[in-house]
Amino acid sequence: MQVIAFDADDTLWVNEPYFQATERKFCELLEDFLPHHTVERELLQTEIQNIKLYGYGVKAFILSMIETAIRVSAGTIPASAIEKVIAYGKEMLNQPIELLPGVETVLESLYGKYRLVVATKGDLLDQERKLRKSGLEKYFHHIEIMSEKAEDDYRKLIRHLDIEPAQFTMIGNSLKSDVLPVLNLGGHGIHVPYHTTWALEKIDFKIEHENFRQVEQIDAILAFL
Amino acid sequence: MQVIAFDADDTLWVNEPYFQATERKFCELLEDFLPHHTVERELLQTEIQNIKLYGYGVKAFILSMIETAIRVSAGTIPASAIEKVIAYGKEMLNQPIELLPGVETVLESLYGKYRLVVATKGDLLDQERKLRKSGLEKYFHHIEIMSEKAEDDYRKLIRHLDIEPAQFTMIGNSLKSDVLPVLNLGGHGIHVPYHTTWALEKIDFKIEHENFRQVEQIDAILAFL
Numbered sequence: 001m002q003v004i005a006f007d008a009d010d011t012l013w014v015n016e017p018y019f020q021a022t023e024r025k026f027c028e029l030l031e032d033f034l035p036h037h038t039v040e041r042e043l044l045q046t047e048i049q050n051i052k053l054y055g056y057g058v059k060a061f062i063l064s065m066i067e068t069a070i071r072v073s074a075g076t077i078p079a080s081a082i083e084k085v086i087a088y089g090k091e092m093l094n095q096p097i098e099l100l101p102g103v104e105t106v107l108e109s110l111y112g113k114y115r116l117v118v119a120t121k122g123d124l125l126d127q128e129r130k131l132r133k134s135g136l137e138k139y140f141h142h143i144e145i146m147s148e149k150a151e152d153d154y155r156k157l158i159r160h161l162d163i164e165p166a167q168f169t170m171i172g173n174s175l176k177s178d179v180l181p182v183l184n185l186g187g188h189g190i191h192v193p194y195h196t197t198w199a200l201e202k203i204d205f206k207i208e209h210e211n212f213r214q215v216e217q218i219d220a221i222l223a224f225l
Numbered sequence: 226m227q228v229i230a231f232d233a234d235d236t237l238w239v240n241e242p243y244f245q246a247t248e249r250k251f252c253e254l255l256e257d258f259l260p261h262h263t264v265e266r267e268l269l270q271t272e273i274q275n276i277k278l279y280g281y282g283v284k285a286f287i288l289s290m291i292e293t294a295i296r297v298s299a300g301t302i303p304a305s306a307i308e309k310v311i312a313y314g315k316e317m318l319n320q321p322i323e324l325l326p327g328v329e330t331v332l333e334s335l336y337g338k339y340r341l342v343v344a345t346k347g348d349l350l351d352q353e354r355k356l357r358k359s360g361l362e363k364y365f366h367h368i369e370i371m372s373e374k375a376e377d378d379y380r381k382l383i384r385h386l387d388i389e390p391a392q393f394t395m396i397g398n399s400l401k402s403d404v405l406p407v408l409n410l411g412g413h414g415i416h417v418p419y420h421t422t423w424a425l426e427k428i429d430f431k432i433e434h435e436n437f438r439q440v441e442q443i444d445a446i447l448a449f450l
Binding site: 053054055059060062063066067069070073075076077078079080082083086089090093094123124125126128142145147156160 | 278279280284285287288291292294295298300301302303304305307308311314315318319348349350351353367370372381385
């Protein structure tokens with residue numbers, strides 16, 4: 001049976017806008033020290049430095065915000081501001097799930113015909129919780145939470161699923177993480193762009209590949225699957 | 226083929242002593258505000274409150290230390306102290322791996338005869354990194370990082386492994402997380418006590434069960450496996 005793997009954040013449900021909204025609040029918190037765009041740049045810098053150590057997800061994001069706040073304030077940030085950053089993070093973890101249009105239709109119609117899995121980065125517990133809260137758990141064989149989404153990680157995933165790369169289709173909003181590495185292994189990649197993309201997921205070249213498709217909204221995949 | 230699952234922290238390698246050492250440094254950092262044992266109690270309180278939201282692992286621990294520091298200092302803790310807490314956490318994530326005695330002998334001798342897996346809680350990326358750093362990766366079919374180790378989580382794991390509970394043996398230092406839930410499902414549990422146990426893993430009753438064994442050091446399991 002063919003496996004269809006779905007990215008989760010910004011493919012099944014809204015995610016990046018919550019990070020951006022939190023980032024805006026974070027910039028406001030620090031506006032006595034630096035202008036918004038500089039704080040944004042500093043935060044991204046911290047995230048890049050920490051990603052190898054912390055990985056992806058909300059906890060890593062909170063820790064990077066705290067570290068950035070201390071650095072850009074030259075150690076003068078009061079504890080009350082750091083308390084707020086922690087509260088922003090907890091709010092993100094408690095956010096309700098907002099499904100993207102077409103998602104439920106797609107899963108309902110593919111269920112039983114393919115083995116469906118979720119393949120996502122992020123915090124282990126947080127991603128499991130989001131899947132549970134989404135009400136979509138019943139459609140999926142299981143959820144794979146990956147520390148990274150590079151070729152080698154997909155190779156392990158495909159081996160673990162006991163299939164050939166050609167039997168594997170990955171659907172997601174990130175060309176870099178969801179599509180390119182899978183195409184390189186001989187699998188299929190479907191790109192469903194989301195209106196906003198995290199800086200670290202951006203790539204700027206065009207993909208042309210026989211196993212590659214791009215759709216405007218996720219339910220358009222039903223035309224060819 | 227029978228599956229033998231190994232807990233990681235304090236079963237394959239040293240872990241809890243690093244948490245305790247960090248906790249001691251954290252208490253020293255706050256000794257102007259509260260005596261050590263009160264800070265310890267406050268930190269545990271914060272960890273308990275956060276566990277449902279953050280899960281297990283070092284990132285959750287850093288966040289709980291920061292939150293505790295702000296609370297017990299009534300918001301007067303300087304940013305420099307919080308910076309130190311973050312540094313303690315990063316140090317933990319960069320800690321070298323110290324294997325426990327007998328571990329390598331056991332894995333060498335069981336390899337090929339059983340399907341060996343790691344079944345552990347904690348940070349996804351951190352546990353994967355520790356396994357890689359340990360040099361033990363080659364013995365294991367794969368690593369399962371679980372957000373919780375209750376009966377339901379083991380039920381999923383056993384289903385995912387495509388075996389019956391009776392074909393599953395779990396080896397670990399925590400009666401609560403590694404042994405009891407597995408016995409309840411009809412699997413086998415081997416307890417290898419470690420000299421120190423995290424407060425949240427402690428239980429205080431005796432287990433008597435035909436599928437239960439306890440050994441002093443991990444290599445004693447070779448006598449009956």
